[in-house]
Amino acid sequence: MINCLIVDDSPIARDILLEYCRFLPKLNVVGSCCDALDARDKMADHEIDILYVDINMPVLSGIELVRTINKKPQVIFTTAYNEYAVEAFELSASDYLVKPFSLDRFIIATDKAVNNIMNAIEARSHSLRDNFLFIKNERATHRIDADKILYLEASRNNTKVVTEDEMFISTTPLSLIEKNLPAKRFQRVHRSFIINTSKVTSLHGNKVFIKQNELPLGNNFKSDFVKAIGLDGF
Structure with missing residues (x-):
């Protein structure tokens, strides 16, 4: 009404x-x-x-x-x-x-x-x-605050989800999780890695750093990634 x-x-x-x-x-x-x-x-x-x-x-x-x-x-x-x-x-x-x-x-x-x-x-x-997504592991389905995710890593048919508070293995493939991620905040930097662009602390050549985590930046993804974080021409 x-x-x-x-x-x-x-x-x-x-x-x-x-x-x-x-x-x-x-x-x-x-x-x-x-x-x-x-x-x-x-x-x-x-x-x-x-x-x-x-x-x-x-x-x-x-x-x-x-x-x-x-x-x-x-x-x-x-x-x-x-x-x-x-x-x-x-x-x-x-x-x-x-x-x-x-x-x-x-x-x-x-x-x-x-x-x-x-x-x-x-x-x-x-x-x-856009603020939350549900990710499943072997025991349960977890509601995750998207802002707290640092990066996701593909591991065969599983996905390692690393957040500010924890790390766990999801039984859902990275390609399926990607469809539910807020596109404006998450960017694929490698065929096996998707990162939260707001968490990037530095960029050195083909390496992306998020806090103490060093992640690979694939050549096929570099152009889109640097545009996404506002570094056109890097």
């Missing part, structure tokens, strides 16, 4: 928005407020995903309200005036509805806000997956 909050000093405008929201079952209206201060109280008690807010209101305008919000929801301004559109979009508003607006225009604005929410959730999910 998508939690939404309606803020408008006009009872008729609030009723119209409530009616429109009922056409979209995914919307859960957690409140309908007549002013911005009441809305701030509601937002302190509920996680709001979409804020439908009028601009011209007493005490605190809709634009002023949005400026006071630290964790901003998707904002859809609903107003009888179009001269505030530029200011509204400077606040990263999802959409700007000029009254009177139709149900289909409301749905378009809401779908845009929902898509923004889903994209943000997906981005966070990818970020979380």
Whole structure:
């Protein structure tokens, strides 16, 4: 469910928005407020995903309200005036509805806000997956913090995984583990070695050093590796 909050000093405008929201079952209206201060109280008690807010209101305008919000929801301004559109979009508003607006225009604005929410959730999910991976050995499957991996070494069908804290042998081939590694941080430097580029301490000819570990740098991988660590022309 998508939690939404309606803020408008006009009872008729609030009723119209409530009616429109009922056409979209995914919307859960957690409140309908007549002013911005009441809305701030509601937002302190509920996680709001979409804020439908009028601009011209007493005490605190809709634009002023949005400026006071630290964790901003998707904002859809609903107003009888179009001269505030530029200011509204400077606040990263999802959409700007000029009254009177139709149900289909409301749905378009809401779908845009929902898509923004889903994209943000997906981005966070990818970020979380990029931070961890699961690696199996003979006894168990371990969740490994990718940032702590120093390097991985192929050993027949097994893989030696060396982290800041430990070393263990995975029963998964290096080629399969490679597919789940964050590509921006890990680089193959040899047919048998993949390293965490953020852990490189020095480079000497065809040798890469990660702390006390000396690793080979294959000629076929050298060009891509030096580009990856920002040493083009080395």
